[in-house]
Amino acid sequence: MSQKHVIITGASRGIGAETALYLANKGVTVTAIARSGDKLQALQKKGNGNIHPLTVDITSKDAGKKIQNHLKENNLKIDGLIHNAGVLINKPFSKQSDEDWELQIAVNLLAPARITRDLLPMMEKGSHIVTNSSMGGFQGSSKFPGLSAYSAVKGGLAILSECLAEELAEQNISCNSLCLGAVQTEMLNEAFPGVQAPLSPNEMGEYMGDFVLNGHKYFNGQVLPVTLGNPG
Numbered sequence: 001m002s003q004k005h006v007i008i009t010g011a012s013r014g015i016g017a018e019t020a021l022y023l024a025n026k027g028v029t030v031t032a033i034a035r036s037g038d039k040l041q042a043l044q045k046k047g048n049g050n051i052h053p054l055t056v057d058i059t060s061k062d063a064g065k066k067i068q069n070h071l072k073e074n075n076l077k078i079d080g081l082i083h084n085a086g087v088l089i090n091k092p093f094s095k096q097s098d099e100d101w102e103l104q105i106a107v108n109l110l111a112p113a114r115i116t117r118d119l120l121p122m123m124e125k126g127s128h129i130v131t132n133s134s135m136g137g138f139q140g141s142s143k144f145p146g147l148s149a150y151s152a153v154k155g156g157l158a159i160l161s162e163c164l165a166e167e168l169a170e171q172n173i174s175c176n177s178l179c180l181g182a183v184q185t186e187m188l189n190e191a192f193p194g195v196q197a198p199l200s201p202n203e204m205g206e207y208m209g210d211f212v213l214n215g216h217k218y219f220n221g222q223v224l225p226v227t228l229g230n231p232g
Contacts, residue, residue, distance in 0.1 A: 003028065004079045006030050006082065007080070008031070008032055009082070011033055011084065013036075015208060017201070018202045018205025021047060023212075025047075025048060028213070030047065031052045032052065032054065033067070036055070059106045064115050068122065078124060080130070082132065083111075085107060088104070089149065090147060093149075100149060104149050104153045109156050109157050116164065126174075128173075128176070130177075131157050131178070133161075136150060136154055136155075154179075161175045162177070162223065174219075176211075176224060178211065180226050204226075
């Protein structure tokens with residue numbers, strides 16, 4: 001069996017970096033994508049030769065083309081794609097500017113949609129797309145002041161995942177959305193200063209890595225809460 005290959009966006013730190021390391025240490029080839037080339041180079045050194053760093057701004061219209069070129073140069077197909085990159089702006093709704101909304105839409109929703117579309121020709125049958133949403137975007141969950149735009153956009157990402165699962169079924173490509181609860185990341189610290197999360201990025205990275213490899217054997221088109229409680 002050929003070596004599996006997984007693409008992870010937002011892989012320079014936090015959950016993305018830990019997921020990349022977990023998969024690399026299991027012998028999976030990982031394309032780690034982020035804007036920070038220095039952090040990706042440092043990550044590559046820890047990856048047992050299995051991490052390919054790729055410096056890309058996922059909001060650029062040619063991001064998909066740059067990833068395609070990387071895959072062709074390294075003779076790689078796609079077995080898994082984790083849309084992990086995200087941005088959170090914590091402001092009261094009345095003070096959220098158009099630019100605040102547009103940035104969160106660009107990073108958290110439009111980039112995953114565009115990149116998925118552009119990479120479809122390079123996805124293997126049986127591949128698995130995973131979108132990292134948030135409990136804030138999960139219907140019926142607790143909501144928090146300042147996160148209206150973030151939660152609304154993450155909810156859109158979850159719905160997109162349901163739609164993709166239906167549209168790509170004939171190609172035998174699965175898509176699921178994980179609505180993450182509290183993990184001790186920089187993003188959590190920004191949203192909830194001083195809150196101590198029950199899970200570390202390392203622990204969530206293990207879960208994410210296992211899920212992209214095996215979760216589609218049990219789920220497709222699902223929006224799954226991954227949380228031990230508030231905050232989400």
